Amino acid sequence: MPDLSKSEPTPEQFDRLIEELISGRIERARYRAWEIEFLLDLEHCPLPSRPRRESILRQYQKAVHAEMENGVLPRMKLSEYLKSRTTDQGASKPVQKSAGSAPSRMRRTR
Numbered sequence: 033m034p035d036l037s038k039s040e041p042t043p044e045q046f047d048r049l050i051e052e053l054i055s056g057r058i059e060r061a062r063y064r065a066w067e068i069e070f071l072l073d074l075e076h077c078p079l080p081s082r083p084r085r086e087s088i089l090r091q092y093q094k095a096v097h098a099e100m101e102n103g104v105l106p107r108m109k110l111s112e113y114l115k116s117r118t119t120d121q122g123a124s125k126p127v128q129k130s131a132g133s134a135p136s137r138m139r140r141t142r
Contacts, residue, residue: 040107041066043100050093054086073109088114 041049041064049067052058053074063071079085092113099107 039066040105043097046096046100046107047093050089054089070110073111077111077114 045064049070052060079088092110095113096107
């Protein structure tokens, strides 16, 4: 019989953990292996203050649900999701150049 404590979460289990994080009320003493992995990954992710953090967690939740519906395993880590958002945002922003000025990364600072 497989060890269910180490398996991927069901959508309901995943939603429960996300809701606990958003509400700030994690009152459990026992966690599954995937929840511990998620919380450790979360600990190392640079998330903004509460209103924006909730929005990011909801977007991540939606992305994980899409993966679950498509049978993608293992699920994407939050750190991977944040990295892909940063990459996607950087690629979608047009570079604005003004005549006669060097790119900002090449400008000298005093």
